[in-house]
Amino acid sequence: AQSVAQPEDQVNVAEGNPLTVKCTYSVSGNPYLFWYVQYPNRGLQFLLKYITGDNLVKGSYGFEAEFNKSQTSFHLKKPSALVSDSALYFCAVRDMMGGNTPLVFGKGTRLSVIA
Amino acid sequence: GAVVSQHPSRVICKSGTSVKIECRSLDFQATTMFWYRQFPKQSLMLMATSNEGSKATYEQGVEKDKFLINHASLTLSTLTVTSAHPEDSSFYICSASFKGSYNEQFFGPGTRLTVL
Numbered sequence: 120a121q122s123v124a125q126p127e128d129q130v131n132v133a134e135g136n137p138l139t140v141k142c143t144y145s146v147s148g149n150p151y152l153f154w155y156v157q158y159p160n161r162g163l164q165f166l167l168k169y170i171t172g173d174n175l176v177k178g179s180y181g182f183e184a185e186f187n188k189s190q191t192s193f194h195l196k197k198p199s200a201l202v203s204d205s206a207l208y209f210c211a212v213r214d215m216m217g218g219n220t221p222l223v224f225g226k227g228t229r230l231s232v233i234a
Numbered sequence: 235g236a237v238v239s240q241h242p243s244r245v246i247c248k249s250g251t252s253v254k255i256e257c258r259s260l261d262f263q264a265t266t267m268f269w270y271r272q273f274p275k276q277s278l279m280l281m282a283t284s285n286e287g288s289k290a291t292y293e294q295g296v297e298k299d300k301f302l303i304n305h306a307s308l309t310l311s312t313l314t315v316t317s318a319h320p321e322d323s324s325f326y327i328c329s330a331s332f333k334g335s336y337n338e339q340f341f342g343p344g345t346r347l348t349v350l
Contacts, residue, residue: 153338162240162327162343163278209277221268221329222339226277 121146123212125225132200133233140195140228142210149215152193153222154184157207166208169193180204200232237261238330240342247318248350255313255345257328263308264330268339269301272325284311318349 122145132138144150151170155163167178174186184195193210207229211222237260247253257267266285270278284290284305292298300322302314311330315322325346329339 151338155341160325160344160346163329163341165338165340168338221280221283224278227275229275 121212121214121223123210123223123225125208125210125228127228128226129229129231131231131233134202135199138197138200138204138230138232140208140210140230142193142195142225143191144193144210144212145191146212146214150193151213151215152184152186153211154178154182154193154195155209155211157209157227163209166195200230202232202234205230205232236340238264238328238340238342240326240328240345242345243343244346244348246348246350249319250317252314252316253318253347255315255326255328255347257311257313257330257342259309259330259332259340262330262332262340264311265308265333266331267305267311268329268331269303269311269313270327270329272327272344278327281313315347318347320349323347323349 124143153168154166157163166182167176169176169186177183182197184193186193207227209227210225213222239258241256268283269281271281272278280293281296282290282292282303284303286305286308290303305311325344327344329341331339
């Protein structure tokens with residue numbers, strides 16, 4: 120079975136500082152990995168994905184994530200946080216061999232960037 | 235590309251009434267659509283998966299007779315909450331995928347349902 124763990128409910132960071140939102144996953148085969156962001160009362164916005172290839176994936180709004188197979192992690196990072204980055208972030212995974220099965224989501228991490 | 239819309243964005247209804255939520259893929263043919271439910275400050279919980287022209291597959295614990303899902307065409311899926319009760323109040327989000335999208339799901343903006 121697939122699963123995603125986001126160990127932190129909340130991450131606080133000062134504006135201008137680097138940020139990291141952690142994610143680890145478990146799948147039986149090779150993973151497809153995704154990060155989404157959600158603003159209050161809004162749907163999910165796609166940030167980036169890892170399918171294959173380069174372990175460092177660059178996405179929208181200056182975010183990037185690094186796929187680490189040995190640690191089964193896909194942490195989201197940004198070199199310099201903005202107040203507008205404050206939102207709820209979800210990591211999601213599916214097994215590459217899983218056919219058209221749905222994404223499995225982590226519980227979410229609330230990021231708060233303080234001016 | 236790959237835009238998904240939902241209608242309505244917000245609905246308030248009385249207990250005992252039925253509410254229909256539409257999910258449309260605007261610029262692609264969605265072979266599969268997914269319905270999620272999200273409680274405040276919680277993650278998305280998958281309710282059901284629907285493939286065009288076939289019956290939806292519901293997750294364990296989701297009442298099929300209460301949450302009716304119809305995927306009548308490659309661009310439209312509907313979720314009907316029948317005989318709604320206050321505990322059905324939630325944020326409902328649909329997503330859609332198509333062949334060749336690396337199984338990526340494209341999400342709608344969500345529908346906030348409030349049952350009085």
